[in-house]
Amino acid sequence: xxxxxxxxxxxxxxxxxxxxxxxxxxxxxxxxxxxxxxxxxxxxxxxxxxxxxxxxxxxxxxxxxxxxxxxxxxxxxxxxxxxxxxxxxxxxxxxxxxxxxxxxxxxxxxxxxxxxxxxxxxxxxxxxxxxxxxxxxxxxxxxxxxxxxxxxxxxxxxxxxxxxxxxxxxxxxxxxxxxxxxxxxxxxxxxxxxxxxxxxxxxxxxxxxxxxxxxxxxxxxxxxxxxxxxxxxxxxxxxxxxxxxxxxxxxxxxxxxxxxxxxxxxxxxxxxxxxxxxxxxxxxxxxxxxxxxxxxxxxxxxxxxxxxxxxxxxxxxxxxxxxxxxxxxxxxxxxxxxxxxxxxxxxxxxxxxxxxxxxxxxxxxxxxxxxxxxxxxxxxxxxxxxxxxxxxxxxxxxxxxxxxxxxxxxxxxxxxxxxxxxxxxxxxxxxxxxxxxxxxxxxxxxxxxxxxxxxxxxxxxxxxxxxxxxxxxxxxxxxxxxxxxxxxxxxxxxxxxxxxxxxxxxxxxxxxxxxxxxxxx
Numbered sequence: 151x152x153x154x155x156x157x158x159x160x161x162x163x164x165x166x167x168x169x170x171x172x173x174x175x176x177x178x179x180x181x182x183x184x185x186x187x188x189x190x191x192x193x194x195x196x197x198x199x200x201x202x203x204x205x206x207x208x209x210x211x212x213x214x215x216x217x218x219x220x221x222x223x224x225x226x227x228x229x230x231x232x233x234x235x236x237x238x239x240x241x242x243x244x245x246x247x248x249x250x251x252x253x254x255x256x257x258x259x260x261x262x263x264x265x266x267x268x269x270x271x272x273x274x275x276x277x278x279x280x281x282x283x284x285x286x287x288x289x290x291x292x293x294x295x296x297x298x299x300x301x302x303x304x305x306x307x308x309x310x311x312x313x314x315x316x317x318x319x320x321x322x323x324x325x326x327x328x329x330x331x332x333x334x335x336x337x338x339x340x341x342x343x344x345x346x347x348x349x350x351x352x353x354x355x356x357x358x359x360x361x362x363x364x365x366x367x368x369x370x371x372x373x374x375x376x377x378x379x380x381x382x383x384x385x386x387x388x389x390x391x392x393x394x395x396x397x398x399x400x401x402x403x404x405x406x407x408x409x410x411x412x413x414x415x416x417x418x419x420x421x422x423x424x425x426x427x428x429x430x431x432x433x434x435x436x437x438x439x440x441x442x443x444x445x446x447x448x449x450x451x452x453x454x455x456x457x458x459x460x461x462x463x464x465x466x467x468x469x470x471x472x473x474x475x476x477x478x479x480x481x482x483x484x485x486x487x488x489x490x491x492x493x494x495x496x497x498x499x500x501x502x503x504x505x506x507x508x509x510x511x512x513x514x515x516x517x518x519x520x521x522x523x524x525x526x527x528x529x530x531x532x533x534x535x536x537x538x539x540x541x542x543x544x545x546x547x548x549x550x551x552x553x554x555x556x557x558x559x560x561x562x563x564x565x566x567x568x569x570x571x572x573x574x575x576x577x578x579x580x581x582x583x584x585x586x587x588x589x590x591x592x593x594x595x596x597x598x599x600x601x602x603x604x605x606x607x608x609x610x611x612x613x614x615x616x617x618x619x620x621x622x623x624x625x626x627x628x629x630x631x632x633x634x635x636x637x638x639x640x641x642x643x644x645x646x647x648x649x650x651x652x653x654x655x656x657x658x659x660x661x662x663x664x665x666x667x668x669x670x671x
Contacts, residue, residue, distance in 0.1 A: 185232045226367065227340030229256050235641050238363050240279050240308030255641075258367065260308065268293050268375055274331055277371045279308040284475065291472045294383070295375040298326045301420065301439075302478050308368060313606035314360040314544060316526055316553070318441060318474055319376055322415040324535035327359035327542055329374040335366040338637045342369075347540050357628040359542040361616065362606055364638050365629060378471035386474055387449040388441030391456060392463040398423050398436035399504055404455040405438075405525050406500035409552050415531035416443040417452045420478075423504075425511035426520035426559075434508070439477055441469070487567060487575065488557030489610030492602035492618075494549065499599070500525070507556055510574060517571040519562070524555040524608075544603035544619040551599065555608040576612065 229236050235255030260280035267276050268290055275297050277286060284303025287296055298317045300310050310316075315326020323329065332346045333355060343366075345351035345358065357365045379385055393401055405421040423436035438456050442449035446468075450457060469477075493499045504523075511521040530550050536542060558575065560567070567575070598604060604615045616622055633639075 185234070225258075226336050226338070230339055230637060233637075233641065237642065238308075238367055240306035260306075266290070268295055270375075273375045274372050275375045277307055277373065279306075279368060279371070281307045283307060283310070287472050287475050290375075291381055291470075294377055294380045296378045296471060297373045298323045298329045298376060300326075301475065303475050307371065308363075310607060311371065311373075312358060312360070312362050312368065314542065315607075316605070318418050318471075319378070320532050321418050321529050322443070322531065322535070323376055324532055324539060325360070325542060326373075328536045328539040329376070330355065330359060331372040331374065333358055333368050333372075334370040335368050337366045338633050338635075353624070353628045354632060356540070356621065357543055357625055360544045360603075360606060360619070361625055364642065365632055381470050381472060384468040384470050384473075386441045386443050386469045386471065387446045387467070388439075388469060388474070389464075389466040390437055390439050390477055391459075391461050391466070392435070392437045393459060394433065394435050394462050397459050397461070398434050399501070400459045401436045401438060401456070402500050402504040402525070404459065405527065405552070406495045406498075407455060408453075409527040409529070409550050410495040412452065412527070412529055412550070413531070414452060415529065415535075416448070417441075417529075419453070419456075419527060421525040422523065424520050424522040425508065425515070426522075427515075432512075432515050441474055486557055486559055487610075488555055488608065489575070489613055490556070490604050490608040491554040492546075492551055492598040492604055493554060494551050494599040494602070500552070503554060510577075514558075514571055514574050517568060517574075518558045518560060520559040522557050522559065524553075526553045526555075526605075528552060541621075543621040543625055544606075545621065546603055547601050547620075551602055553605045553608060555605075575610070 236258060237255065238258045238260075240260050260278070263278040263280035264282075264285060265276075265278045266281050266286045266289060268274075269276065270293075275286070275290070275295065277297065282303065283297075283300040283305050286299070286307065287303060290296055296319075297307070298315065298319045299305075299307065301316065301318050311326040311330070317323070317326055320326075330347075332344055334342065334344050335351075335354065335358070336342050343351050343354070345355035347355050349355075354365060358368065401421055401423065405419070408417075408419065417440075419438055419440040421436065421438050423434065425432055425434050438453075440449075440453050440456065442452055449466075491503070493503065507521070507523055511518075514521075528546070528551050530548065533546060533548060533550075536545060558571070598618065603618045603620065604613060606615050609615045616625060619625060629638075
C-alpha cells in the first residue's frame with residue numbers, strides 16, 4: 151500500500167467508517183457519545199456510520215490486542231464539541247484497559263489506514279497510523295529499507311512509536327521515536343498541524359516522542375529510512391535458544407552481565423521466561439532471541455555466556471533483517487495482563503527480580519494459566535544515538551540498563567482479575583504485600599532503579615509512567631498548551647499524569663463510536 155504522492159492531505163471526508171459501540175438506541179436518555187453518533191450519522195450517512203450489526207462493528211469492537219486520507223477534522227471536532235469519551239486504536243496491541251477501546255464512547259480505529267512509501271530522494275518513509283510493522287517490513291524489503299520498529303511483525307506502528315518504541319535496530323539506531331522527522335497531528339479541537347523538531351510545534355513533537363497519544367492524534371508519520379538490506383542480504387547472525395528449569399536463572403544472570411559489559415551496537419537481545427501449566431504440571435522455561443550484525447564468530451564472542459548454558463533447542467544461522475522480524479511469534483490474547491520496571495545492572499537486582507517473580511508465580515499459580523517475563527537491554531549506544539537525535543520526552547540518564555516486563559496470562563474464559571490476584575499484581579510494584587487469606591511475599595526487585603523511565607508500552611495502567619520521565623514537567627506544560635480545557639484527561643483513558651487508576655476505568659468506560667478509514671493504495 152503506497153501513498154500516491156507526498157501531498158499533505160487535509161482531512162476531507164474520505165473513505166472512513168464510523169461504528170457506534172456501546173451506544174444503544176434502546177436507551178432513551180441522551181449521552182455525549184449518542185449525540186456524536188447521531189450528528190455524524192446525519193451528516194455522513196449510514197454507509198459511513200454503523201451501529202451494532204454493521205459489517206465492521208464486531209471486528210472493531212473485539213479487534214483490540216489486549217483516518218490519512220486523514221482522520222477527518224470534522225469528526226474530531228464533533229467528538230470535542232459533543233464532549234464524548236473516546237479512544238484511539240492503531241494496531242491494537244496495547245494490553246492497557248481503555249487505551250484502545252471504549253464503551254459508550256468513540257473509538258477512532260485506524261486499522262484500514264495502511265498506506266506507506268519510501269522516498270529515496272530524502273531517505274524518508276511515510277507511514278499511515280494503521281500500518282502493522284510486518285506490512286511495512288515486507289512491503290519495503292525489495293528496496294532494502296525499514297523504519298526502526300517492532301520486534302514482532304503483528305505490532306502496530308502508531309502505538310509502539312508513540313510509546314518510544316523498542317526495536318532490533320535500537321542498539322545502533324535508538325528508539326523508534328528518535329527517527330521521527332515530521333508528524334501530522336489532529337489536536338483535540340480539530341486543528342491539523344505538522345510538528346517537527348525545529349518548527350513552532352517542536353514542543354509537541356518532543357512530547358509525542360514517548361508520551362503516547364494524549365497530546366493529539368497522529369495521522370501521518372515521516373521517519374528515517376534505515377538501510378537494512380534486501381532478502382538476499384543475510385548480514386545478521388542469530389536466532390533463538392530455548393532453555394528449561396534451572397537454566398532460566400542462568401539466563402537472567404547472563405543477561406545482567408551483558409547489559410553491564412556490552413559496548414557493541416551491532417548486538418541485540420531480548421531474554422524471556424515463563425512459568426506455565428504444561429500438561430498439568432507447572433514448568434519454568436526461558437529463551438533468548440539474539441542477533442549480531444556481522445559474522446558467526448563475532449556472534450559467538452558476544453553471546454558466549456548464553457551459548458554455554460545447557461539448552462533444549464537452538465535455532466541459529468544467517469538471516470536477513472526481514473527474517474529477524476519473523477523470529478518472535480506474536481501473542482494475541484485478551485487475557486494478557488502485564489506491567490514493567492527498569493533496572494540498572496548492579497547489586498544482583500536481576501537475580502532478585504527473577505526470584506521475586508518466581509515467588510509470585512508459585513504463590514498465584516491457581517489464579518493464572520501462566521506468568522511470564524521479558525528483559526530488554528538498553529545499551530549506552532542506544533542512549534547516545536537518542537541524544538544525538540534530540541532526545542525524547544523520557545530521555546534516560548547515561549548508563550546501560552534494562553526494561554523488564556512481567557505479565558500474567560489468565561485462564562481461558564476469565565476476563566476479569568480477581569481481588570486476590572489484583573492485590574498480588576499491585577504488590578509487584580511495592581515493597582511488601584500481605585494478602586489475607588492468601589500468601590505473603592516480598593517484592594524488592596520490581597520497583598525501578600531511581601532515575602530510570604518506565605517503558606510506556608510495557609507498563610501497567612496504575613504505574614503512572616509519565617511521572618518517571620525526565621521531561622515530565624515539560625510534558626505537563628506542553629499538554630496545557632495544546633489541550634487547555636483538559637479534554638483528553640477528562641475523556642480519554644490513555645497515560646495519566648498522576649498516580650491514580652483512571653476515573654474512566656473506575657466508571658467502567660474501558661471497553662463507542664469507531665472511526666475507520668480506508669486509505670489510498
